[in-house]
Amino acid sequence: AGLAFAAAPRFLAAARQRIEQEMRDDLPLHLDLVALAMEGGATLPAAIGLCAQHAPDGTLRRAWNRVLLEIHAGAEPLEALRALEDRLGFRLFGNLPAALRSSERFGIEPAAVMREKARHAAGVRFSRAEQLARAAPLKLWATLMLCLAPCTLVVLAFPVAKMLALVAGG
Structure with a gap:
């Protein structure tokens, strides 16, 4: 019971981080769907409804x-939207609610704001993917040193040992 009590916060923190990352990864697609619906003439609530209906689960x-x-x-x-961010505990949309409010005030099309926010979210997602790709070779280095190098030495040492046995025996 004590071990479970000690492990629970770590498990919950990892689950929360995984969910946050899933939401950040899915955000560009969802914002594109909302922008597409708004460009088609839907209001923000209708566009959110279409996104909730057609987006991947x-x-x-x-x-x-x-x-x-x-x-x-x-x-x-x-x-x-602001209440959603408050419930989540992190800024998923950034300044999207303020930008949409300003677009209404200045007469800018809200779909353009949504499209730009989707473009920005896609850029953030791409930069995160690049960062993870740069870290991959370091993880592969340990695999190389622990698995491939010893196997290579065994493969190369066998013929050498056989030749030495022939020379020593004959």
């Missing part, structure tokens, strides 16, 4: 459904 899709429930309960769409 995952944590972010369930979050969109929760936002829709709040909107249907009477919350403003931008306030529902």
